[in-house]
Amino acid sequence: MQRRSLLKWMGALTGAALPPLGAGAQGAFPARTVTLVVPFGPGGPTDLTARLVAEKLAERWDRPVVVDNKPGAGGNVGSALVARAAPDGHTLVLGVTGSHAINLSLYPSLPYHPLRDFEALTQATLFPNAVAVHPGVPARDLRELIALARSRPGQLSYGSDGNGTASHLGMELIKADARVFMTHIPYRGGASMLNDLVGRQIDAGLTGLPAALPLARAGKLRLLAVTTAERTPAAPEVPTVAEQGLPGYVAAPWAGFFAPKGLPPALAARLADDLVWALTQPDVRQRMAEGGSTIVAGGPEEFRRFLQAEIERWGRAVKASGARLD
Structure with missing residues (x-):
């Protein structure tokens, strides 16, 4: 919290490094390059999703959107970095089933909480x-x-x-x-x-x-x-x-976009809308379908409800398996 307060104070002094996060922030955003963290290495379906969306957002915002691969610990390393970032919309993460549902039960000391430390913006994909x-x-x-x-x-x-x-x-x-x-x-x-x-x-x-x-x-x-x-x-x-014979069974990997907790509501709404727009472009849909993924692109509230259900579902699976990772 001290780091976030310091960043906001510095932004107020410089007027450029970090724009104010009040009602006017929506119009000013983005003020600089936006970083989209992928908590896995390059080349997989999560990385492909991020790069397709980053390209569309860069066109829409007329600002660079950089994909930054931060692999490690089943997605924990990259996700933790974003959880600690300033909640100004310039740092996002494409979380997945592991990083934002499974790992809460799998790792005894996860360095973030998928719900408490993030703003859920939109579920991006579902993968069979x-x-x-x-x-x-x-x-x-x-x-x-x-x-x-x-x-x-x-x-x-x-x-x-x-x-x-x-x-x-x-x-x-x-x-x-x-x-x-x-x-x-x-x-x-x-x-x-x-x-x-x-x-x-x-x-x-x-x-x-x-x-x-x-x-x-x-x-x-x-x-x-x-x-x-x-x-x-x-x-x-x-x-x-x-x-x-197993009614109600669902266990499909997914990916979704998150921002650090504390994002102003107006900016969160704008980010969610822009991400949904990017995901639903015809060429993005086609590329994702070719890779076997289905575009979801729902709203933030729908995504939060889904996330809560997923945390419970995969927690039951971790308990049944007896799996545990340090």
Whole structure:
């Protein structure tokens, strides 16, 4: 709080370094380059989303919008930096399921709180994960996989993108809801997990649909379910988990834009509106759809309600899994 007060005081003295945050701030914004922090390395779907939106915002604002990749600790490093930034709209973060929902339960001492330390602006995307099995596994759908696991407790194995990821915890929710046990094999990312699944080193896996879909269409995997609330246009023939005996199940990764807590309401509203505008541009929608993501672009209040539900949902998954990270 002392740092924020000092920054505001310096801005009042210089008249340029930090503009006043009252009613006139909306018209003055942005006064300088806006930094959009991505709490992961370059090249992934979160980074792509940020860069597409940053390009649109730069056009709209006639100011540079810089994407700054700050990876580390499952998104905690970059998110913590933004939580401590001045609440003037010039520093934002594209948070994800891990950084702003899962990690609150996964890490004993998270250096920020996803709700108390941020202004939720808009949910950007929703990304379907998929349950897949090797074609040699005698399960044509999720119900059959659950029945098979129930008949062979502990004998079936499944791979995930890593401990504490939405991939891992999404399957743990299935196990908890279906009351079955399968041995978890964590990997460092979906690519290596899918490689072992194709080679039958593991029986099943849960990872991003776009990575699994080409292998399924080549006959190397069988897709059993998607983890979204509704079927995805990318593979409409694949039913949801909820359709197959686990009603209410949703465990889909997402991304959303946040600002530091304390942003003036008028500026928060403007940022939310501009972000929604950027996300809903036709070329942005098309690029995201090509990568398997669905644009959400809802309002701040809707996003806050969603975030609270996600924190509770993934907290239950962390508890069921017994996962814990330092």
